[in-house]
Amino acid sequence: MTSAPPLAPFPTETAAFTGCSLSASPDAPSRARSFTRQALACWDLAELTDDAQVIVSELLANAIRHAGPGQPGRDPRAGATAPGLWLLRQADGLMCVVTDPSDLVPALRQPGDTGECGRGLHVVHALSDHWGWTLLRDHGKAVWAILFCG
Numbered sequence: 001m002t003s004a005p006p007l008a009p010f011p012t013e014t015a016a017f018t019g020c021s022l023s024a025s026p027d028a029p030s031r032a033r034s035f036t037r038q039a040l041a042c043w044d045l046a047e048l049t050d051d052a053q054v055i056v057s058e059l060l061a062n063a064i065r066h067a068g069p070g071q072p073g074r075d076p077r078a079g080a081t082a083p084g085l086w087l088l089r090q091a092d093g094l095m096c097v098v099t100d101p102s103d104l105v106p107a108l109r110q111p112g113d114t115g116e117c118g119r120g121l122h123v124v125h126a127l128s129d130h131w132g133w134t135l136l137r138d139h140g141k142a143v144w145a146i147l148f149c150g
């Protein structure tokens with residue numbers, strides 16, 4: 001995992017930003033959770049850590065599952081573009097962003113009673129204050145979730 005330089009604690013009124021590129025490997029969600037936990041500890045946002053870790057893990061799992069090589073909607077120009085994880089700290093909370101090379105938009109769907117898939121965005125919806133997606137300029141998208149403090 002490639003990451004930004006070590007983080008230092010920031011005053012609560014100061015915005016901060018950090019991110020990393022992740023591989024599409026099975027350990028990527030674990031690495032994303034660890035990166036998120038470390039960033040939030042430096043930013044004194046411990047109260048958001050548990051929810052933020054679940055959110056980044058779900059968003060990254062979706063990016064790997066639905067935007068990997070050979071998936072529909074993936075721009076062939078993307079090559080081996082790895083998913084990215086970005087965290088933006090603001091005075092009132094946190095924005096978690098996962099980028100991927102697919103232009104297919106995420107959609108809440110009704111999972112089957114015994115299905116193993118289809119619940120990730122429901123979890124993100126339940127844990128975040130707001131969530132959504134934005135298509136990126138050349139190709140791909142950013143799926144984001146916002147968590148407010150308190």
